[in-house]
Amino acid sequence: MRLRLILSETFGGLRRNATMAASVVLVTFVSMLFVGSALLAQQQVTLIEEDIASQVEVDVYLCGEVDTTLVANCAGGGVTDEQESVITDVLENGVVSDYVVDIVRVSREEFYALLLDHDTIGVIASSSAEDFGPVLRIQLTDPSYFAYIEDAVGGLDGVADVTDQADAFAALFAVLRVLTIGSIALAAVMLLTAVLLITTTIRLSALSRRRETTIMRMVGASTFVIQLPFMLEGAIAAVLGALLAVVVIYAGVVMVVEEWMRDLVTWVDYISAPDVLMIAPWILLAAVLLAALTSFATLRRYTRA
Amino acid sequence: MITIDRVSKTYAAGHQPALDDVSIQIDRGDFVFLVGSSGSGKSTLLKLMLREERPSRGDVFVAGRHVNKIPNWRVPGLRRDIGAVFQDFRLLPGKTVFDNVAFALEVIGKRRHDINTSVPEILELVGLEGKERRYPHELSGGEQQRVAVARAFVNRPPILLCDEPTGNLDPVTSVGIMRLLDRINKTGTTVVMATHDDEIVNQMRKRVIELRGGELIRDQVDGTYVREADE
Numbered sequence: 439m440r441l442r443l444i445l446s447e448t449f450g451g452l453r454r455n456a457t458m459a460a461s462v463v464l465v466t467f468v469s470m471l472f473v474g475s476a477l478l479a480q481q482q483v484t485l486i487e488e489d490i491a492s493q494v495e496v497d498v499y500l501c502g503e504v505d506t507t508l509v510a511n512c513a514g515g516g517v518t519d520e521q522e523s524v525i526t527d528v529l530e531n532g533v534v535s536d537y538v539v540d541i542v543r544v545s546r547e548e549f550y551a552l553l554l555d556h557d558t559i560g561v562i563a564s565s566s567a568e569d570f571g572p573v574l575r576i577q578l579t580d581p582s583y584f585a586y587i588e589d590a591v592g593g594l595d596g597v598a599d600v601t602d603q604a605d606a607f608a609a610l611f612a613v614l615r616v617l618t619i620g621s622i623a624l625a626a627v628m629l630l631t632a633v634l635l636i637t638t639t640i641r642l643s644a645l646s647r648r649r650e651t652t653i654m655r656m657v658g659a660s661t662f663v664i665q666l667p668f669m670l671e672g673a674i675a676a677v678l679g680a681l682l683a684v685v686v687i688y689a690g691v692v693m694v695v696e697e698w699m700r701d702l703v704t705w706v707d708y709i710s711a712p713d714v715l716m717i718a719p720w721i722l723l724a725a726v727l728l729a730a731l732t733s734f735a736t737l738r739r740y741t742r743a
Numbered sequence: 744m745i746t747i748d749r750v751s752k753t754y755a756a757g758h759q760p761a762l763d764d765v766s767i768q769i770d771r772g773d774f775v776f777l778v779g780s781s782g783s784g785k786s787t788l789l790k791l792m793l794r795e796e797r798p799s800r801g802d803v804f805v806a807g808r809h810v811n812k813i814p815n816w817r818v819p820g821l822r823r824d825i826g827a828v829f830q831d832f833r834l835l836p837g838k839t840v841f842d843n844v845a846f847a848l849e850v851i852g853k854r855r856h857d858i859n860t861s862v863p864e865i866l867e868l869v870g871l872e873g874k875e876r877r878y879p880h881e882l883s884g885g886e887q888q889r890v891a892v893a894r895a896f897v898n899r900p901p902i903l904l905c906d907e908p909t910g911n912l913d914p915v916t917s918v919g920i921m922r923l924l925d926r927i928n929k930t931g932t933t934v935v936m937a938t939h940d941d942e943i944v945n946q947m948r949k950r951v952i953e954l955r956g957g958e959l960i961r962d963q964v965d966g967t968y969v970r971e972a973d974e
Contacts, residue, residue, distance in 0.1 A: 440850070443849045443850060653835065653847070655819075655822070656833075657823070657850060657851065657895075658821075658851050658898075659850035659851060661815070663850055
């Protein structure tokens, strides 16, 4: 009996305050759009980081003629076969061998060709392959083990330099993290906006139905029965807004990420539509809690016993 | 049924109290007029009985409950034992006569079958049979007040509190409402009515409790009331 009354009051309230309900739907939609996007952005950044981390390698540059006067380890001239075999032995059989997945040797000719490809001012063209040493390109089980490799071979004769490719991506990761934090901050502001608007809406709704709630109080209705229709009104509007947000995020991921970015930049993994479905229940739950808690806090004051 | 024990009520510090050390005993089945000019404390007394307000000092007991001590969650239970009628009727304009009365039962969880039985009975008691489908704006003032009385009494509470129920009605219609309240009182219901309508008080010859400036100045069986000149 009371369920019918509560539902009738709830939907009656939504009908009478359609404009206010629409504003709650829209503000929840926008705030949940930001919350969902922030969550997905976070996931995307993690994917890119893991993807790049699995691909980056450590480069061990062996001495060439050009390094002789610049690097102490290269004082004896270009790397000899013996020096290279000691270096390779440390990597393949030494204490760091457990961290090494694969070693690819780039010969000085191949390395020179690579440098030539990227030389736009002609400085490389004026030198020869003999000026450069070969490069050992090492893939590690975990990129964070770079320091162990540097310690193990950095001081050996014939090693000009040891570099971590991950350093080249540090700036990219920093930018991505800033963007993620920015989207989370924006989502927080939108949530605050939603709380304020829902508070105002519920307050106006309660004031416009003061006659009903006064009568309900006078005839002995419980506070729960008086407040529940208002809370349900807020929750229904918020759920509609959240559903709208999920639909738009889903469409956005399908159209922008799956059908456009995936073909545009092919070297990273992307979030996909199922990821949206994974966060959808959380977005809906957040919207319901947002509306219900805000309503509860507001109604304590405006529909007192 | 109702005990007001040395009750004082001050709304704001430094102001004159709305009620000052008032004690009243009202028994089951009594019909009591609370009289006095505006600001004498009549409405405050009714609000204390309904737990709309709490006393600054003293104790209020209604229908076996220590009203100023019960927790908030027990207030709805208290109010189901009290019917309340107001000067401004307080009807819901979008609901029919039947629905206005049924609303009082719906919100306390009565079953539809009980509502369909109780509402026509009470509408017949207040003389509104045949007008169930009318809306408040289609009724006269007297009929609207009868709907309000029906709504207050449909749950058969042992106490009926009426705050100036004839204040918006002409003398002839007021008599009709008073007859209705008298009939309800004869079913054993305690009726407490705040009014400053001396004609009605003098016609009914019931117990009269007079307040002035928040103090009880008279409690008289079969009493009369003479309004002050400035009212």
